[in-house]
Amino acid sequence: EIVLTQSPGTLSLSPGERATLSCRASESLSSTFLAWYQQKPGQAPRLLIYAASSRATGIPDRFSGSGSGTDFTLTISKLEPEDSAVYYCQQYGGSPMYTFGQGTKLEI
Amino acid sequence: QVTLRESGPALVKPTQTLTLTCTFSGFSLSTSGVSVSWIRQPPGKALEWLALIDWEDDKYYSTSLKTRLTISKDTSKNRVVLTMTNMDPVDTATYYCARIRSVGAPFDYWGQGTLVTVSS
Numbered sequence: 001e002i003v004l005t006q007s008p009g010t011l012s013l014s015p016g017e018r019a020t021l022s023c024r025a026s027e028s029l030s031s032t033f034l035a036w037y038q039q040k041p042g043q044a045p046r047l048l049i050y051a052a053s054s055r056a057t058g059i060p061d062r063f064s065g066s067g068s069g070t071d072f073t074l075t076i077s078k079l080e081p082e083d084s085a086v087y088y089c090q091q092y093g094g095s096p097m098y099t100f101g102q103g104t105k106l107e108i
Numbered sequence: 109q110v111t112l113r114e115s116g117p118a119l120v121k122p123t124q125t126l127t128l129t130c131t132f133s134g135f136s137l138s139t140s141g142v143s144v145s146w147i148r149q150p151p152g153k154a155l156e157w158l159a160l161i162d163w164e165d166d167k168y169y170s171t172s173l174k175t176r177l178t179i180s181k182d183t184s185k186n187r188v189v190l191t192m193t194n195m196d197p198v199d200t201a202t203y204y205c206a207r208i209r210s211v212g213a214p215f216d217y218w219g220q221g222t223l224v225t226v227s228s
Contacts, residue, residue: 001171035214037155044204044218045155056216088155092214097168098145098157 002026004089004101012107019076021104023089028069033093036065036074039103040085048087049074076106084108110134112144112205112219119225120195126224130188130205137163137183141210144188146179148201149221156201160208161188197226 003026031052037045047056049065089101116128143162159179160168178191206215
């Protein structure tokens with residue numbers, strides 16, 4: 001079973017700064033199958049990034065994804081207060097078919 | 109416009125069977141490549157994938173919950189149903205359904221979720 005480990009657990013930054021969130025897989029992943037989601041309190045997750053680096057529809061270019069193999073990164077530049085949320089990485093296509101990381105809470 | 113909505117009981121007793129329905133619009137589960145999945149999230153905890161059903165009626169389950177889950181679809185009514193047997197308080201969670209638009213794609217649309225509490 002593929003395990004995704006996210007770090008840090010909580011990240012506190014100021015508006016205008018850059019956030020770097022990490023997701024490490026227990027075994028090598030195809031970059032095609034790594035996604036990032038944003039979840040605000042009381043809301044469903046929202047797809048931000050798929051295939052490790054492609055932005056989903058309507059996602060501003062302040063959000064970018066990178067990485068390959070076992071190490072993936074979500075970068076959010078020029079932080080805004082509304083970026084406060086929990087961010088999850090997800091692999092899709094392995095066995096079990098889908099796995100989520102434990103999440104990183106971003107406080108602005 | 110794609111929408112999904114979960115429905116089901118807000119409260120179930122331990123050992124009972126939970127039945128949840130995902131009613132969707134804006135796409136068809138008979139379209140090649142399309143799937144619907146169920147995901148849950150205990151209060152304050154991470155997301156956990158549960159099950160998936162695809163356009164060909166193939167079904168996939170979480171390894172840890174496989175013996176308790178059944179997923180099915182009614183394509184004509186645009187519904188996907190998840191049943192989970194032998195409910196326990198640790199199954200208290202918000203249950204979401206989500207769409208996968210093609211094979212090898214992530215969850216691009218989610219329902220708003222439904223909170224299920226397991227308590228006697």
